[in-house]
Amino acid sequence: MTPSPKGTPDPAVRAPNLAPRSPLSRGGRGAWAFDLDNTLYPARCKLFAQVEVRIRDYVAGFLGLDSAAAYRLQKVYFREHGTTLQGMMRHHGMEPGPFLAYVHDIDLSAVPPDPVLDQALGRLEGRKIIFTNGSAEHARKVMERIGVARHFEAVFDIAAAGYVPKPEPRVYDAFVRRHGLDPTATVMVEDIARNLVPAAAIGMTTVWVRESETQPESGLDPPDRATLAAIDHVVDDLALWLSDLTREEAT
Numbered sequence: 400m401t402p403s404p405k406g407t408p409d410p411a412v413r414a415p416n417l418a419p420r421s422p423l424s425r426g427g428r429g430a431w432a433f434d435l436d437n438t439l440y441p442a443r444c445k446l447f448a449q450v451e452v453r454i455r456d457y458v459a460g461f462l463g464l465d466s467a468a469a470y471r472l473q474k475v476y477f478r479e480h481g482t483t484l485q486g487m488m489r490h491h492g493m494e495p496g497p498f499l500a501y502v503h504d505i506d507l508s509a510v511p512p513d514p515v516l517d518q519a520l521g522r523l524e525g526r527k528i529i530f531t532n533g534s535a536e537h538a539r540k541v542m543e544r545i546g547v548a549r550h551f552e553a554v555f556d557i558a559a560a561g562y563v564p565k566p567e568p569r570v571y572d573a574f575v576r577r578h579g580l581d582p583t584a585t586v587m588v589e590d591i592a593r594n595l596v597p598a599a600a601i602g603m604t605t606v607w608v609r610e611s612e613t614q615p616e617s618g619l620d621p622p623d624r625a626t627l628a629a630i631d632h633v634v635d636d637l638a639l640w641l642s643d644l645t646r647e648e649a650t
């Protein structure tokens with residue numbers, strides 16, 4: 400596991416940590432799989448907090464629970480099933496469509512345009528695909544807001560995954576098949592550490608954007624040893640990290 404490369408311009412600092420066939424060391428000629436929420440924009444925007452409140456409210460209305468009980472159940476399903484949606488579908492027969500439309504109906508003004516990320520993605524070689532547990536419509540709106548939509552060839556969303564969320568290993572296989580990826584030439588970037596474990600298991604290089612898991616409301620325990628062992632790079636600021644990476648490659 401590497402320390403954050405932020406503020407450490409010496410490439411030697413992280414060179415020993417590169418996986419032998421890492422696309423990072425081959426000029427990024429493979430593919431990049433980016434998670435969306437709390438990855439392409441910083442968790443401090445609190446955008447996902449709005450989604451979480453709407454998930455709670457939808458669960459409360461659907462099951463006739465008060466807010467506190469709905470929130471507890473939401474977090475139990477998130478931990479046990481990867482998403483609250485999956486828990487609600489399995490245990491309560493809930494339809495995914497209306498739920499997804501409701502929970503993603505949020506105010507995006509909390510997310511600022513990110514020209515630094517836009518420029519870095521423009522310099523970054525390789526195919527770029529969004530791999531999210533949210534909906535494709537939400538992903539497109541957020542990418543438009545950040546100003547980076549043009550860099551991504553596709554969104555593999557929760558519907559494409561048959562509503563089975565990361566970190567279910569079969570979803571990673573489906574993602575790789577759908578987009579014809581070579582996992583050993585693919586980098587996966589994600590804010591939830593446990594979602595990187597199946598990626599590493601099929602040979603992907605992994606990048607953990609760790610900010611959101613340091614927030615107490617994440618509902619996640621700190622990554623354990625096995626999870627940390629699946630992480631190749633730890634990043635605090637994705638835009639700056641990609642900027643550093645692509646500048647080095649250009650020189």
Ligand SMILES: [Mg+2]
Pocket residue numbers: 434435436437438589590591
């Ligand atoms: Mg995320």
